Amino acid sequence: MIKYEVVIYWSDEDGAFIAQVPELPGCMAHGVTQEAALGNAQDAIRLRIDTAKEFGDPITEAKGRFARSAEHGAGREGLACFQGAQGHQRL
Numbered sequence: 001m002i003k004y005e006v007v008i009y010w011s012d013e014d015g016a017f018i019a020q021v022p023e024l025p026g027c028m029a030h031g032v033t034q035e036a037a038l039g040n041a042q043d044a045i046r047l048r049i050d051t052a053k054e055f056g057d058p059i060t061e062a063k064g065r066f067a068r069s070a071e072h073g074a075g076r077e078g079l080a081c082f083q084g085a086q087g088h089q090r091l
Helices: 034-055 065-072
Strands: 006-011 016-020 028-031 081-083 088-090
Touching (some): 016 034
Antiparallel strands (some): 016 028, 081 088
């Protein structure tokens, strides 16, 4: 199971939901719904990992939002999120 944080937001410019994977710089996807954006981001994560393995590049270990927040003493106040099949989604 892939456990990278996925941050999803609406982009007026793109007319779509954008899903970014902060722990994998440049790894992002979009979709017409939040669910589609998350699914596309999961595909992008898998492709990123497969490509890194193929070329022998390092793969950033997934820590997830709450793991990092706990390390730095930040709380969950003000966040609406759910544990998706493969990560967290901020709404």
